[in-house]
Amino acid sequence: MIKIAPSMLSANFATLSEELQSIESAGADLLHIDIMDGHFVPNLTFGAPIVKAIRPYTQLPFDVHLMVTNPGDYVEEFAKIGVEYFTFHQETVPHMHRLIQHIKQCGMKAGVALNPGTPVSLLEDVADFNYVCKSWLWWAIFYSKCY
Numbered sequence: 001m002i003k004i005a006p007s008m009l010s011a012n013f014a015t016l017s018e019e020l021q022s023i024e025s026a027g028a029d030l031l032h033i034d035i036m037d038g039h040f041v042p043n044l045t046f047g048a049p050i051v052k053a054i055r056p057y058t059q060l061p062f063d064v065h066l067m068v069t070n071p072g073d074y075v076e077e078f079a080k081i082g083v084e085y086f087t088f089h090q091e092t093v094p095h096m097h098r099l100i101q102h103i104k105q106c107g108m109k110a111g112v113a114l115n116p117g118t119p120v121s122l123l124e125d126v127a128d129f130n131y132v133c134k135s136w137l138w139w140a141i142f143y144s145k146c147y
Contacts, residue, residue: 003029003030004027004028004029004030005028005029005030005031005032005063006023006028006031006032007032007033007034008031008032008033008034008054009034009045011023016054016057017054017057020054020057020058020060021057021058023058023060024058024059024060028060029060029061030060030061030062030063030084030085031058031060031061031062031063032063032065033046033051033062033063033064033065034065034067035047035051035064035065035066035067035068035074036067036068037067037068037069039068039069040067040068040069040089040091040092041067047074048074048077048078048081051064051078051081051083052081055081055082061084061085062081062082062083062084062085063083063084063085063087063111064078064083064085064086064087065087065111065113066086066087066088066089066092067089067113068088068092069092070092071086071088071089071092071093071099072088072093072098072099072102075099075102075103075106075108076106078108079106079107079108083108084108084109085108085109085111086103086108086109086110086111087110087111087112087113088110088111088112088113089112089113089114089115090112090113090114090118091114091115091118096112100112
């Protein structure tokens with residue numbers, strides 16, 4: 001099933017509440033929110049406080065894509081905010097099973113993302129976890145710094 005998930009990074013932050021209303025009324029299925037820490041990827045975006053601040057302005061499910069070095073540190077915080085989808089990069093964790101289980105225990109759906117140079121075969125250990133892992137994200141490019 002295809003779902004439309006516009007990225008919050010493309011929004012006008014000066015009018016963010018209006019942007020969220022526009023995205024919702026246009027028929028989007030989810031709101032994709034890229035969380036970057038300036039370590040795993042060179043850019044720094046927003047964290048949980050911004051995600052929490054915008055939660056009241058839309059009924060869309062939140063799909064957070066964590067491009068951070070320690071995604072497991074944020075699972076419970078994003079679950080408390082009401083995030084529905086939590087996607088992390090396979091390259092950032094030694095034990096995907098554990099993180100997927102923790103995400104699910106906190107009431108969210110888990111997603112795994114891969115950088116272009118990461119072999120898909122590294123997902124074999126969790127391939128049978130389709131009942132737990134709800135999305136797979138393959139990057140077509142390496143993320144670069146934006147100026």
